[in-house]
Amino acid sequence: MAFSILRPAIAAVILGATAFVAIAQDRNTLPITVEARSSDFDYKNNVLVFDDVTIVQGTIRITAERAQASGLDFEDSGWEFSGTVRINMPDAALASDTARVRFAKGEIQSATVTGLPATFEQRRKAEFAQGRANRIDYDLGHGTVELAGEAWLSDGRNEINGATLVYSTGTQRVISREQVVITIQPREREPAPAPTTAPTKPE
Numbered sequence: 001m002a003f004s005i006l007r008p009a010i011a012a013v014i015l016g017a018t019a020f021v022a023i024a025q026d027r028n029t030l031p032i033t034v035e036a037r038s039s040d041f042d043y044k045n046n047v048l049v050f051d052d053v054t055i056v057q058g059t060i061r062i063t064a065e066r067a068q069a070s071g072l073d074f075e076d077s078g079w080e081f082s083g084t085v086r087i088n089m090p091d092a093a094l095a096s097d098t099a100r101v102r103f104a105k106g107e108i109q110s111a112t113v114t115g116l117p118a119t120f121e122q123r124r125k126a127e128f129a130q131g132r133a134n135r136i137d138y139d140l141g142h143g144t145v146e147l148a149g150e151a152w153l154s155d156g157r158n159e160i161n162g163a164t165l166v167y168s169t170g171t172q173r174v175i176s177r178e179q180v181v182i183t184i185q186p187r188e189r190e191p192a193p194a195p196t197t198a199p200t201k202p203e
Contacts, residue, residue, distance in 0.1 A: 030058040032074055032106070036067075046071055053081075060108070061088045062101070074103040085113065092122045094136065111138045117150065129155050133165075144168055159183040 036050035053067040065083025079101045087094040096113035103109065117132040134149025145167040147153070153160050153174070162180035167173070 029106075032057045034072070048072060055079075057107070059090050062086070062099075064099070074106050077103050079103065085115075087111065087113070092120060094118065094120045096136075107140075109140055112136070113138075129153070157185045157187075 033056050034050070035054045035056075037052035038050070040049040042048070048069045048071065050067045050069075051065070053062075053064055055062040055067075062081065062085075064081035064085045067079055067081045069077055069079045071077045079099075081099040081101065082097070085094075085096045085099045087099065094113055096115035096118035098115070099111060099113040101108060101111045112135065114135045117134055118136045119130065119132040120136065121130040122128065131147060131151070131153040133147035133151040135147075137144075137146040137148070139145075146164065147167070148164045151162050151165040153165065160174065160180055160182050162176040163178045164176060165180075166175045168175070
């Protein structure tokens with residue numbers, strides 16, 4: 001995972017660790033399917049409850065033990081997921097205890113996942129990144145990801161810890177207005193070549 005450098009003070013603060021925001025812009029043209037073990041439609045109050053639910057749109061997949069929605073109109077609806085929530089996207093995944101997802105114009109607009117902790121991981125070719133926080137707010141419209149509450153990000157070698165970290169997908173910057181702790185691991189050095197022994201001359 002390529003970490004950029006915050007000049008001149010802090011190295012490895014700018015992270016490319018949140019690929020879960022990298023969703024195709026034309027995803028709103030794809031159908032959304034909802035599967036559940038059971039459902040309860042309260043038409044009077046416009047409330048829907050699902051057990052063991054799976055929502056799929058293209059390569060995006062959301063699963064949870066329980067979900068409650070304000071309607072099946074994905075042009076404008078709010079969903080609350082609970083119990084082993086998993087959100088899988090291309091090259092990335094999030095896991096949490098609960099999640100609140102806003103659908104608008106046929107696609108995910110924002111998501112807030114919470115847990116002790118909520119986590120994400122990213123795999124892209126040979127690169128791997130992971131992070132965790134008590135709460136992760138993802139705002140697709142503004143292109144920001146906020147990790148709040150014991151936030152931690154790592155590319156497998158370097159780490160950054162802080163109370164709140166805000167990642168901008170447009171500028172690829174991680175900003176904290178509070179104290180952070182950065183751990184930069186030394187690069188692995190290639191072992192020195194073994195000394196060669198000159199061949200002995202036959203007597």
